[in-house]
Amino acid sequence: MKTLFNNYLNTFKGLSTEVWWLALITLINRAGAMVLPFLSIYLNESLQLSFSDVGTVLAFFGFGAVTGSWLGGKLTDKIGYYKVMVRSLMSTGVLFILLQYLNTFFSVCLGVYLVITVADMFRPAMFVALSAYSKPENKTRSVTLVRLAINLGFTAGPAVAGLIVTLWSYSGLFWVDGITCILATLLMTLVLNPKKAKIQDDVKTENPQSVFKDKVFLVFLFAMFLFGVIFLQLLSTIPLYYRNGHYLSELEIGLLLGANGLLIFLLEMPLINWLENSKASKLGLILFGAILTTLSFLVFNVSSWSGVLIISMFLITVGEMIAFPFSNSFTYAQAKKGNLGEYMALYTVSFSLAHIFSHKVSMEMIVRFGFDNTWYIVTGIGGICVFLLFILKNYLRTKRKIA
Known part of the structure; x- marks a missing residue:
């Protein structure tokens, strides 16, 4: 059993410190995304939206993800992954807190679209950061580590969210979600200073x-x-x-x-x-x-x-x-x-x-x-x-x- 455990730990060797910090930031961010699994219930029970209207709101969720992913990639190439990640995380935290104050169908549609657009700008920037902080031979394992963090976050998030709804209210979800995004931003500014971080594979093409x-x-x-x-x-x-x-x-x-x-x-x-x-x-x-x-x-x-x-x-x-x-x-x-x-x-x-x-x-x-x-x-x-x-x-x- 000890040998098996040591072999498991050895699979994580060789990954840079920055990759580990990115995984931790992603874990905090994903665990904090506890509004999402309960969004349809919140819209139906708290805002009294019909199932049809809930489906429309979730469609705006998808459209926001498309817009955010595209904008995140374009901005990453223009201003760099670090600025995109910091601004996306911080803005998402503020927007999640404000989202709870929208209570009409149209405002919620627009609000969800805006929040997810800003939130999903983080994803392509984070993948570019992973590439920069990983040696070429470690890129796949770096992505796997971040996926591990995402899965752990999504496992813990809904469980904690259930407790928050039971002991507090749906409003508490928006507050906790927003605050965790802001905390993830602060952690990132402390541990991932691009001037001090060790770039291991900076992918740049002169004539892309x-x-x-x-x-x-x-x-x-x-x-x-x-x-x-x-x-x-x-x-x-x-x-x-x-x-x-x-x-x-x-x-x-x-x-x-x-x-x-x-x-x-x-x-x-x-x-x-x-x-x-x-x-x-x-x-x-x-x-x-x-x-x-x-x-x-x-x-x-x-x-x-x-x-x-x-x-x-x-x-x-x-x-x-x-x-x-x-x-x-x-x-x-x-x-x-x-x-x-x-x-x-x-x-x-x-x-x-x-x-x-x-x-x-x-x-x-x-x-x-x-x-x-x-x-x-x-x-x-x-x-x-x-x-x-x-x-x-x-x-x-x-x-x-x-x-």
Whole structure:
């Protein structure tokens, strides 16, 4: 057991101090984002908005994510990642506190759009910072560490939020969320001074190519959009299927969904460390992750036995653990020919767009076609994603041989 624990700790070796600070700042920020899991309940119960209106507000959430990701990338290339991160975090904290005072449908739509736009400017800037503070061989593990922080934050956040709502009120969520963003900003200004921080891989190109001329990357982005569409079922249709298709209790649903975060916490870093030392290409690994995630939906229709839910959760979790870190790493590699901020912006935009379409479309499919047919359709979408990644993998392998 001691050897196993030491091997686990060894997977974190070699990462810079700045990367660890970025992970801690992200953990504080994500744990503080406790309004988000309760936003739909707050809108319906506290503001008395209909389900239709709640859906519209959440659509503005998605549009804000797209706008913020794009603006964050453009500003990062113009003024630098540090200024974007500081201003985004601080402004988000203030805006979250003010959001609680909006009480009409239109004001809430605009408020949510503005808050998420400012908040998501942080993401591409943070990815650029990770790249700068990581040696080329450590980039994938650096992303994995930050993903670990995000998962821990999202695990702790909702639990604390439930206590705050019970002991205080929904208003308390906005205050705590805003204050944690401000605290994360103050911590960042103390520990990540760009003049003192050690830059390990400052990606700059004298004559950067526009990302829209990089056909390989654009196909890759579309594949990642499709991957996002199927993966995000984990946040919407899958819990409903657990409840209405297999009649699980809230406790059982919580344990099954919690297994996703637990597996990521225990296995992702050692898994990525092992895969990085293999001979597999980044696209090959992303392809494998997409295959596992696609199969996780197909197994739903294999049997009515509830044990398939555990198999599905294992497949989607391992698929996620492989696909996300290496897709980030692939984006870094492609960005060597252009502006890193622009590349990371479009990468995050692809998942923001998936957020807009995934939940609404999949809910409509369940209403019209039922769960079983929905899983076949989702599997088909995953199949297109796998096909595109397979074509890209073979294209790049052939291109390297010719070169």
